[in-house]
Amino acid sequence: MTEFKIEINHTPEKKQKPAFDNLVFGKNFTDHMFEMDYTAGRGWHDPRIVPYQPLSLDPAAMIFHYGQSVFEGLKAYLTHDNEVLLFRPEKNMERLNKSNSRLCIPEVDEELALYALKELISVDRDWIPNVEGTSLYIRPFVISTEPYLGVAASNKYKFIIILSPVGAYYKEGINPVKIAVQNEYVRAVKGGTGTAKTGGNYAASLKAQELASLTGYSQVLWLDGKENKYIEEVGSMNIFFKINGEVLTPELNGSILEGITRNSVVELLKYWNVPVSERRISIEEVYQAHADGQLEEAFGTGTAAVISPIGEFFWDNKKIEINNGITGELSKKIYDTLTGIQKGTAPDPFGWSVKVEKKEAAGVQ
Known part of the structure; x- marks a missing residue:
């Protein structure tokens, strides 16, 4: 596996976590996020994990005007043995690039994206809820950021991954x-x-x-x-x-x-x-x-x-x-x-589960 270097900047002040037994889908977000930039002629660069924070974008950023964006959604699960599992995450990264292609967005390195996702989960591992029916929702997305009002593909983008501890998506749960x-x-x-x-x-x-x-x-x-x-x-x-x-x-x-x-x-x-x-x-x-x-x-x-x-x-x-x-x-x-x-409570004859190894906190990986 290729070795990637991702700068990790830990937050100086961690948030108070919500009650894991009363989670609302998509309302709470973890302490950190992953961010990487794209510039035409340079490609994707500066992969980093930073404190979760608002984005600063020019009002003319093309995402606001022409909607050039894609996203993905997957989950991390905590097992009874306190291991962290992902479900077929390579398929999400593959589909992300299919979406990128359709929206004229430069493809991301799928191996790097998956590595970054695992690193981010490792940093915010204590946000994974341990209550039945809960999980850590993962939202990778790409937005166009070039300030330009001409109708064309952007020359600048951001690839970001954010995390959210979640309960059931529908209040009905498994009920019809x-x-x-x-x-x-x-x-x-x-x-x-x-x-x-x-x-x-x-x-x-x-x-x-x-x-x-x-x-x-x-x-x-x-x-x-x-x-x-x-x-x-x-x-x-x-x-x-x-x-x-x-x-x-x-x-x-x-x-x-x-x-x-x-x-x-x-x-x-x-x-x-x-x-x-x-x-x-x-x-x-x-x-x-x-x-x-x-x-x-x-x-x-x-x-x-x-x-x-x-x-x-x-x-x-x-x-x-x-x-x-x-x-x-x-x-x-x-x-x-x-x-x-x-x-991780049922046999996996397909090899769909991917384990996220626990890592010690570090500055640069």
């Missing part, structure tokens, strides 16, 4: 959520930025989410942007259906984000010899399966919630109730297996 099918707005289209993890995709989803919340639904089910017929994602998650014993998930079609949890679920189902298919699925097909009594389960998958069972869809003024509104057997098995691997 209610979903409204969105017929007016779309999340993304083929050829757009749907396959990239970029902030604009999420900003564009807020209106539909707001409308769903007003009617008592937790999230929206997105249909394709061309025919408004085929299922794509649910909220900010990939989606799965169990119909007549077979598990179905929308195929990656150029507008759907390739989820790491999605990929893990597909591999896990194949390992269990559960029939699983990636193909186009229409909302009419799902409704018909429900009418025929064959729609057995539905669930979303993503880093934040891992598995989020779905108990009801609302589509075309019709309610589609699934499994009497309770968590399905397969959904629960997948959740228990994935979280068990992530926490």
Whole structure:
């Protein structure tokens, strides 16, 4: 493995930690963050861990005007043996660079990024919560920083990683959520930025989410942007259906984000010899399966919630109730297996878990 030098500047005053048994998702942040700069002609430079602090940017910084940014999300887990585990972090760094490519952002060295992430976790290791259902959420992101109002790719960027101790993403936890099918707005289209993890995709989803919340639904089910017929994602998650014993998930079609949890679920189902298919699925097909009594389960998958069972869809003024509104057997098995691997309490036949070695505090690594 390549040796990297990262300057570490420890904070002179540590924050008071929140109660780990009462964490709200994404509200608390650790003592330090990782930061690295990009300058055209020089490349990525000055990797460093510094005290968590506000950023100082020119008002003309291109991120504010043209939205050139990408991000990732993954978690660190504390095991019963007090070890720290990451879940497939190399896939996050690989996807970060796919997003970078789509947004015309220079790729980062994936090995350096993963090394920096581990170093940052080591520095703020005591922020990893030890309460059941909690974890340390990791948010790597890249923003364009050149002060320029011309429409072009920036010549300057920042790559930053911040950490946040978190509880459950949905207050419902592993209990089923209610979903409204969105017929007016779309999340993304083929050829757009749907396959990239970029902030604009999420900003564009807020209106539909707001409308769903007003009617008592937790999230929206997105249909394709061309025919408004085929299922794509649910909220900010990939989606799965169990119909007549077979598990179905929308195929990656150029507008759907390739989820790491999605990929893990597909591999896990194949390992269990559960029939699983990636193909186009229409909302009419799902409704018909429900009418025929064959729609057995539905669930979303993503880093934040891992598995989020779905108990009801609302589509075309019709309610589609699934499994009497309770968590399905397969959904629960997948959740228990994935979280068990992530926490080190279940066998990991795939080698997905990556251990973060404990290190002594240091000035320069």
